[in-house]
Amino acid sequence: MKYNKWLLFFFLFLVSFSYAQQKTAKTSLTDIIKTIEQRFSIKFSYAVEDVSHISIEKPAESLNLQETIDYLNSKILLNFKVLDNRYVTISVLNKSFSICGVVLAEDSKTTLPGASVRINNNSKWFIVPTNGIFNLQNVALNATITISYIGYETRTFNAKEFFSEHNKCKEIYLKSGKEELNPVLINLFLTSGLQKTTDGSTVLNTKKFGILPGLTEPDILQSIQTLPGIESSNESIANINVRGGTNDQNLMLWDNIKMYHSGHFFGLISAYNPNLTQKVVVTKNGTSAEYSDGVSSMIKMSTNNEIKDKISGGGGINLISGDAFVEIPLTKNLEIDLSARHSIIDRINTATYTNYYKKSFQDSEINADNSATNSDSDFSFYDYTAKILFDLNDKHQFRANFIGINNALNYAENQNQNTTKTSSLSQKNIGYGGTWKAQWNPKLSSFMSSYFSRYNIDAQDYRVNDDQLLSEANEVIETGTKLNVYYDFNPNLKLLAGYQINETGMLNQTRVSAPFYSSTKKKVLLNHAVFSEIEYNKKNSYLRLGMRLNYFQKFDKLVFEPRINFRQKFTKELALKVEGEFKNQTTTQIIDFEDDFLGVEKRRWQLVNDQDIPIARSKQLSAGIDFNTNNWNIELTGFYKIVDGITASNQGFYNNFQFKKAFGSYTNKGIEFLINKTTTQYSTWISYTFNNNNYNFESFTPSTFPSNVDIRHSVSCGFNYTVLKNLTVSVGGIWHNGIPYTKPVEGNETIQNGNNTFVNYDAPNSLNLDDFIRLDTSISYQFNFTSTVKGSLRAGIINITNQKNTINRYYKVDPATSGKTIEVNNYSLAFTPNVSFRVNF
Incomplete structure (x- = not known):
């Protein structure tokens, strides 16, 4: 019976895959152009190298000539232009163009001012203004646009998706994140990836982390020492002092697990890999009642x-x-x-x-x-x-x-020429x-x-x-x-x-x-x-x-x-x-x-x-x-x-x-x-x-x-x-x-x-x-x-x-x-x- 279930699942997968392949089957643009020329008795003027590598879904046969041209313009980053009832030209668009988007919350349909917009995930970001609409100039056709907002799921788009909207700003809906977090007060704090929330805590997002002096990695316990009131009296993350407290007075939680150890190299490197640790919340006072222990910080x-x-x-x-x-x-x-x-x-x-x-x-x-x-x-x-x-x-x-x-240390001392302890x-x-x-x-x-x-x-x-x-x-x-x-x-x-x-x-x-x-x-x-x-x-x-x-x-x-x-x-x-x-x-x-x-x-x-x-x-x-x-x-x-x-x-x-x-x-x-x-x-x-x-x-x-x-x-x-x-x-x-x-x-x-x-x-x-x-x-x-x-x-x-x-x-x-x-x-x-x-x- 167990094997029959797996066979049924595999059969359904093949049928679904085959159906999806048929539904999304694409035809070369060269063949589509020939079909359109025959249907409407027109001629396309174009360079072969501009269209030879492109394949798309066929336009519906029920469309008239102008609707067909509009369909092609919406699907391909080429400019199809009807000169008269006889000729249509095809030209290459500029390598870069302007895009416009409006960032909205999916549940409330309200704008999200302060959202972060990045191009190709580089260190330069743009902040969505109070009306929720952003405009970017000279964006490459192959660029990747990432939209993020704390408390919401991040979305990534290809720049070409914005082009398909013509002169209309693309509406971008972000889903509410599954993890509760107090509203953001300051989206960019000291560097990218650092944010302040309404309850006064500081949030460090290591995957969006920018750069801080002296650091080559977003070291969690090194980074938080840039915040006022947090320092190390002996330059060690194993001895972080928050408002005058000792290191053991900091409650340290990793995915809700209480940890009793903080550093490699006996305090010079954080023991928590920052590349998988996505978010760090630092609270110096006014902690939620659900947390105790750590009389200096969390x-x-x-x-x-x-x-x-x-x-x-x-x-x-x-x-x-x-x-x-x-x-x-x-x-x-x-x-x-x-x-x-x-x-x-x-x-x-x-x-x-x-x-x-x-x-x-x-x-x-x-x-x-x-x-x-x-x-x-x-x-x-x-x-x-x-x-x-x-x-x-x-x-x-x-x-x-x-x-x-x-952490492991082995230390050998030579007691004499033949004995090592x-x-x-x-x-x-x-x-x-x-x-x-x-x-x-x-x-x-x-x-x-x-x-x-x-x-x-x-x-x-x-x-x-x-x-x-x-x-x-x-x-x-x-x-x-x-x-x-x-x-x-x-x-x-x-x-x-x-x-x-x-x-x-x-x-x-x-x-x-x-x-x-x-x-x-x-x-x-x-x-x-x-x-x-x-x-x-x-x-x-x-x-x-x-x-x-x-x-x-x-x-x-x-x-x-x-x-x-x-x-x-x-x-x-x-x-x-x-x-x-x-x-x-x-x-x-x-x-x-x-x-x-x-x-x-x-x-x-x-x-x-x-x-x-x-x-x-x-x-x-x-x-x-x-x-x-x-x-x-x-x-x-x-x-x-x-x-x-x-x-x-x-x-x-x-x-x-x-x-x-x-x-x-x-x-x-x-x-x-x-x-x-x-x-x-x-x-x-x-x-x-x-x-x-x-x-x-x-x-x-x-x-x-x-x-x-x-x-x-x-x-x-x-x-x-x-x-x-x-x-x-x-x-x-x-x-x-x-x-x-x-x-x-x-x-x-x-x-x-x-x-x-x-x-x-x-x-x-x-x-x-x-x-x-x-x-x-x-x-x-x-x-x-x-x-x-x-x-x-x-x-x-x-x-x-x-x-x-x-x-x-x-x-x-x-x-x-x-x-x-x-x-x-x-x-x-x-x-x-x-x-x-x-x-x-």
């Missing part, structure tokens, strides 16, 4: 969510890694997307790799000059993803996701997830997601001098399920209600061979949450009010989290915005200076116990104004943020509190300012952030002192310019105050405690490093192999001036003279070039 990454009608993909290589991805529609309602990326540094040693290596391992027992230490190291990384998209029908869509991330470090994060989206009726819909995430870091550190093997492990296993129910009262008023359950387990293990020592700690925490919010969006007003109730079963504790996100437009140009939220976090990273992973990775994930590691809670309020006119965007935001429940071991103190256990809080007050001018040919911006970030630990003396990431003043600027149609250059820079550090007491640099000698530090974080300054540049050239195969070549340089920036400073006891200390400085990347080549189809 970074939500999403891959392609639409089933396409043809295969697409691409691949590329740069001086660090190579990657490939493909999106394969198997049927009209089933698709599989795959991606993979692997370092090339295990085969090719490049200047980029050398600088990254020095930066990553400068503060470890592995250093760049292996010959000096009689050792050798081997480092590699890779990541891969898979996604299955299945649409049961228009009302039910299912998605399944998988992601794997890996090997140390190793493995860092992995895998995630599985699935979603089900259902539209029950025009007003009621639901979204259900479930995931499994596992993070592992394992190290075998063989210490040659002591003939000692140290084994360490840190593991996080988390499962979660969430159900969202949406009800639309009307197009302006929506309600969300939902439930979420998460279970997180963590393991920390340390073993020493001689003398033997073993310690294993396991903890599990189960959390429940219910949440609800109402969203109102009409004309000049936007309001989202929410409440989340968290229950921690182990501690029998309830935590309430109110949320608000408000925007009011007073004039066409000026708007007021207010955002506020309470959030909590039950996971944290402890920085262990004594038992670290080969000195490369010092951080271990741990669960709260509501005692010496309490639940971290944040309260944040921000208010500001937006001014937009004539492609100018000006933002001014003030914020006040307090995070309570942080631990001393989480902050990585290099002072007298380095080995003390205590919990406290930090308070950050600041201002963010951005001014951005964007046109079709250039974009320029400058941003400024002021932070006043201080700790408060009551058990310490002094109890209040500057935060480790207290960057008081920070400025970034950039300029993108489209030199030629497909050639864009970008130049930008960063300047900020040096981070605080602590110096030993002058004249009394060390203290004795039993048999141990420690650095005797002065007042904590009372000094600052020299100012950090860096200038970067990039250049991008895009070209077409064919009408469907695109290529791009990009080059970038980080730190053009080769500025030697100190990004961290601490002290350790001089082993030769115990009464003295040694100053240790960590430096930023030196002059670092990179080149990438990509092909997409």
